[in-house]
Amino acid sequence: MSFEVLNPGMLTLIQDIGRLGYQHIGVTTGGPMDEHAFLWANRLLNNPLSAAQLEITFGRLSLLAHSDTSIAITGADLGARINNQGVQPWQTYEIKQGDRIDFSMPVSGLRAYLAVSGGLRPPLKLGSCATVSREKLGGLDGQGSKLQTGDRIPLGTPRKTPRASVPYSEIPDYRKPLRLGVIPGYQYPHFPRSERTRFFSREYEVSQNIDRMGYRLAGAAIQCDLDGIISEGIAYGAIQIPADGQPIVLMKDRQTIGGYPKIGSLSALGAGQLAQRGPGASVSFYPVDVADAEARRMIFNRRLRDGAPGIGK
Known part of the structure; x- marks a missing residue:
C-alpha cells in the first residue's frame, strides 16, 4: 500500500508530532508547523494524534494512489483536487486505487496537511520520522530529504472511517489579520x-525571510538593555530580538540554543497560526500569562477529544 509521488511540489515533507527528548544534545524537534491543522487531520481519521502525515507547503504536489484508503486534508486551502474534482480542506475523502490527488497554489494559508487512515509508515530515526533537512534526519530516506518525483510513500493499514469534517468554529480564517498572545519571558x-509598549501597540509584517527555522518580522524596532546573553535553550515560539530590533519568532526547526534576548514566547497554537501566514501578512501581539495560554490549550484539547460529526470517540 503506497502513494506514488508524481510531482513533489515546492516543499512537501513527512512530519509526525516531532522528535522529542533530544534537544539537550542539539537535535531539534521538527514536526508540524501548524499543530492545530495536523492534530485535526489525524483526529478526523481516528489515527493516533502523533501519526505521520504530509506537510505540503505552497502546493504543487501530485500523488497517485496504489491502494484504497481514506484521507483527511486540513490547514491551508491549496486548491486540492481528487481526479480533477475540486475538494475542500478540513474533511475526509475516500480514495480508490488509481485515484490522483493534486494540489495547486495557495488560496488561503501556506501549509496543508494530508493524513491517511492508518498513518504513513516511513523509517524512524531517534524515534521519529519528522523531516529536518538541516540535521539530515527523517523523511522517506531517513536523511532529511524532501519528497522527490517517483518516491513511494508506504501507508499503514486503513480502517473503515465514516465521512467526517471539522466543526466550522474550529476552522481558522488565514486571511484575517493575526493577533497573537505573548507570554513574557524572564528577560522581559x-x-x-x-x-514593551511599542512592541504591543504596533503591527508587524511577515518578511520574505521565513522558513521552518524562524519567521523574521518587519516593523517597529525594539531595543533591550542587554547587548546579548550567554547562549541558552530556546523554546518553540520564542521571540528573539537581535541587534537590529526586528523580532524573529523561532519555529519547529529552530536551533536548540541561542544568544539573543527574548521578549517572550508564543504558545504552540499561536505559532501554528503564524506559520500559515506568508510575506506581507500583518501580525500584532498582546501580553498573556501562562494560565491563559494553558486554558486555551485545554479548550482546544477538549474540542479535539470530543471530535466532530462522524468521528468516533
Whole structure:
C-alpha cells in the first residue's frame, strides 16, 4: 500500500508530532508547523494524534494512489483536487486505487496537511520520522530529504472511517489579520517600558525571510538593555530580538540554543497560526500569562477529544 509521488511540489515533507527528548544534545524537534491543522487531520481519521502525515507547503504536489484508503486534508486551502474534482480542506475523502490527488497554489494559508487512515509508515530515526533537512534526519530516506518525483510513500493499514469534517468554529480564517498572545519571558524586564509598549501597540509584517527555522518580522524596532546573553535553550515560539530590533519568532526547526534576548514566547497554537501566514501578512501581539495560554490549550484539547460529526470517540 503506497502513494506514488508524481510531482513533489515546492516543499512537501513527512512530519509526525516531532522528535522529542533530544534537544539537550542539539537535535531539534521538527514536526508540524501548524499543530492545530495536523492534530485535526489525524483526529478526523481516528489515527493516533502523533501519526505521520504530509506537510505540503505552497502546493504543487501530485500523488497517485496504489491502494484504497481514506484521507483527511486540513490547514491551508491549496486548491486540492481528487481526479480533477475540486475538494475542500478540513474533511475526509475516500480514495480508490488509481485515484490522483493534486494540489495547486495557495488560496488561503501556506501549509496543508494530508493524513491517511492508518498513518504513513516511513523509517524512524531517534524515534521519529519528522523531516529536518538541516540535521539530515527523517523523511522517506531517513536523511532529511524532501519528497522527490517517483518516491513511494508506504501507508499503514486503513480502517473503515465514516465521512467526517471539522466543526466550522474550529476552522481558522488565514486571511484575517493575526493577533497573537505573548507570554513574557524572564528577560522581559530588560526591555524598557517604552519598548514593551511599542512592541504591543504596533503591527508587524511577515518578511520574505521565513522558513521552518524562524519567521523574521518587519516593523517597529525594539531595543533591550542587554547587548546579548550567554547562549541558552530556546523554546518553540520564542521571540528573539537581535541587534537590529526586528523580532524573529523561532519555529519547529529552530536551533536548540541561542544568544539573543527574548521578549517572550508564543504558545504552540499561536505559532501554528503564524506559520500559515506568508510575506506581507500583518501580525500584532498582546501580553498573556501562562494560565491563559494553558486554558486555551485545554479548550482546544477538549474540542479535539470530543471530535466532530462522524468521528468516533
